[in-house]
Amino acid sequence: MPKNSGKLHDINYGDVSGDSVIQKDLNDDVYIGLEFPLKYTPTGFFRRTKTALQQTSHNIKNLLLTQTEERLGNPTFGCNLKRILFEPQLEDFEDVVEEEIRSAISQWLPFVSVENVEAEEEGLNSARVKVTFSINTDPASLEEVEISLGI
Numbered sequence: 001m002p003k004n005s006g007k008l009h010d011i012n013y014g015d016v017s018g019d020s021v022i023q024k025d026l027n028d029d030v031y032i033g034l035e036f037p038l039k040y041t042p043t044g045f046f047r048r049t050k051t052a053l054q055q056t057s058h059n060i061k062n063l064l065l066t067q068t069e070e071r072l073g074n075p076t077f078g079c080n081l082k083r084i085l086f087e088p089q090l091e092d093f094e095d096v097v098e099e100e101i102r103s104a105i106s107q108w109l110p111f112v113s114v115e116n117v118e119a120e121e122e123g124l125n126s127a128r129v130k131v132t133f134s135i136n137t138d139p140a141s142l143e144e145v146e147i148s149l150g151i
Contacts, residue, residue: 036062053143056112056135060145063108064101064129079104085125085149093127094119101131111136126150 031048033055041047049055066078084096097119105112116132130146 033058052135052137053141056109056133057143057145059109060105060112060131060133061147063104064131064145064147077108081129081149085127093121097127097129101129105131105133113139115142122148122150 031050032052033049035047035049035054036058038046049058063077064079064081067082068078068080069075071077080100081097084090084093084100087096090096098117101117102114105114113134113136114131115134116130118130119127120129121127127149128146129149130144132142132144134140134142
């Protein structure tokens with residue numbers, strides 16, 4: 001059995017069926033993962049995702065909102081967006097944010113292809129970031145993740 005590198009794409013969710021990602025996406029009885037933030041719903045304590053694209057969207061949010069060294073047991077996981085946000089008057093803010101996002105996603109979610117990153121400062125120490133991406137099993141389907149950063 002190959003050694004697990006700890007990256008999100010290496011995690012085995014207990015599936016032994018051998019179905020492809022596309023087959024799982026088309027099967028209404030199969031759930032891929034959990035939606036974040038965790039909330040109680042009428043169907044149970046955790047909302048679930050049905051497609052790989054939905055789950056990847058939640059994984060990207062989790063990655064971008066986790067500060068490097070914040071996660072116990074895996075201090076290299078995350079992205080330094082909050083540190084960038086509090087840098088004094090960066091002239092190339094958008095470029096620095098885009099580079100940080102692309103670096104984190106390529107390290108932790110290598111099956112994701114980042115198509116576009118938009119970063120907009122919304123005032124002192126706050127910003128809105130939008131990432132447009134696809135996954136390697138379905139490069140024609142684009143999805144957007146938008147997050148707000150700041151205090």
